[in-house]
Amino acid sequence: MRGPIVILYEEDVMKGHASKRILIKLLQDALNGRKARVVGQHIDSCQACSSNFQILKNLTAPSPGKKTVPRRSVFKNIIAYYDGYRPQQKSPFTRGRIFFRSRRIQFAAVGIACACVVIFGVYSHMQYENAPIHASKVTGLVRADKSMLRKGQWVQPGVLLTTGENSKLAIMYGKIMKLIAGPDTKISITKSLIDRKDGKIYFEMVIDKGTIIAVFDKGWNLQYTLITPHGKVSSSGSKIAMKVDSAKTRVMVKDGCANLSSTQGHSVNSEEGSGYSITNKEVTSALESSDDENDDSDALYDNTAKDLQEDDDDDTVIQ
Numbered sequence: 001m002r003g004p005i006v007i008l009y010e011e012d013v014m015k016g017h018a019s020k021r022i023l024i025k026l027l028q029d030a031l032n033g034r035k036a037r038v039v040g041q042h043i044d045s046c047q048a049c050s051s052n053f054q055i056l057k058n059l060t061a062p063s064p065g066k067k068t069v070p071r072r073s074v075f076k077n078i079i080a081y082y083d084g085y086r087p088q089q090k091s092p093f094t095r096g097r098i099f100f101r102s103r104r105i106q107f108a109a110v111g112i113a114c115a116c117v118v119i120f121g122v123y124s125h126m127q128y129e130n131a132p133i134h135a136s137k138v139t140g141l142v143r144a145d146k147s148m149l150r151k152g153q154w155v156q157p158g159v160l161l162t163t164g165e166n167s168k169l170a171i172m173y174g175k176i177m178k179l180i181a182g183p184d185t186k187i188s189i190t191k192s193l194i195d196r197k198d199g200k201i202y203f204e205m206v207i208d209k210g211t212i213i214a215v216f217d218k219g220w221n222l223q224y225t226l227i228t229p230h231g232k233v234s235s236s237g238s239k240i241a242m243k244v245d246s247a248k249t250r251v252m253v254k255d256g257c258a259n260l261s262s263t264q265g266h267s268v269n270s271e272e273g274s275g276y277s278i279t280n281k282e283v284t285s286a287l288e289s290s291d292d293e294n295d296d297s298d299a300l301y302d303n304t305a306k307d308l309q310e311d312d313d314d315d316t317v318i319q
Contacts, residue, residue, distance in 0.1 A: 018042060018049045027056055128193040130157075131201050133173050137180075140167025161187045163210065168308060176222065177203060178215045180308045185210020190227075207249075213241045213304050218256050231262040231278040241301040249278040252300035275300055 018026075018039055025031050026039055043049045133155045135142075141164030142149045149161065155171055161181070163169050169181040173192070181187055191204035203216065203224040216224045218237020225234045226242065228249040233240065238256030242249065251260060253270040260276050260283045261267040268283040270276060275286035 017046060018053075023049075023053055023056060026053070127196055129196060131173050131192045131194050131203070133171050133177070133189060133192050135169065136172045136178075137168065137170035139169075140164055140183075142167055142169045155189060157189050157192050159189060161185075161189070173201075173203075176201065176217050176220050177224070179205075180213050182211035182304070182308050185212065187212070191225075207242060207244050209244050209246075211241075211243045211304060211308070213301065213308055215239045228278070229263075230280050231260065231283065233278075234259045234261075239301075241304040243300070243304070247279070250300060251276045251278065252304075254301040 138151045143162045163185045186208035188206040201222040206227045230249045235258035239254040241252040252275045266282045
């Protein structure tokens with residue numbers, strides 16, 4: 001049996017295909033039911049008309065969630081451009097120009113990406129300013145990376161500070177942060193900056209090993225983090241003593257409070273005047289631990305302060 005006879009009016013047919021106008025009307029739902037059905041059947045059976053219809057749909061489809069329908073003139077211009085396009089044969093010279101044009105586009109894209117990085121860096125610099133730390137006391141052999149550290153020298157983030165045997169170091173940021181490091185201690189200052197928007201001060205230091213005593217004045221808008229091989233101590237201001245060896249990190253919170261966490265995620269909020277032991281797995285209080293070394297945890301701060309502040313200048317003394 002023959003299929004249904006498809007009749008397209010002459011005004012809607014050009015060389016046996018659906019005309020531009022009929023495709024536009026179909027997309028705009030401007031055809032009556034019978035004619036829309038007839039044209040739809042023709043498009044289903046005609047590859048050329050189906051392709052043109054799909055191209056129109058893809059090019060003129062509105063953004064998701066919008067019901068905007070382009071004007072008829074938009075469809076006509078698209079069809080006219082599509083009908084008038086003729087692919088050109090590319091000579092070797094033309095292919096060369098296309099190649100170099102493509103390379104220029106690639107270089108331009110790389111340039112734009114680099115510019116974005118620069119802009120981000122400038123923005124970050126504008127948002128934050130350095131909180132300069134200086135060495136207020138240097139006793140014995142103390143190195144900043146491979147160079148000798150001198151009293152009064154500024155300490156930039158990223159520098160590794162190392163104290164030798166029988167050596168001590170004191171670093172300060174005004175009256176807001178004071179830290180004294182004992183012998184055989186390694187400290188890296190990874191962050192020391194001020195947020196220009198709210199004035200908040202951020203300190204971050206890595207204590208690889210050794211002994212420190214530090215005051216971060218809780219009367220200021222600040223956040224500090226001390227990172228060790230076993231975990232970290234974070235606070236908005238407190239007075240602490242810390243000893244770091246290969247097995248654990250011992251912390252005494254003399255004043256204020258802090259959050260202590262192990263590298264495996266166990267976390268404890270400290271109590272003022274309490275001692276803690278941090279290992280890779282957990283954080284335990286001195287009262288909970290059976291380690292004999294924790295028997296003197298209550299005196300850790302006082303003993304450390306006495307050892308490190310002996311004969312120090314007044315500007316480095318921590319009470």
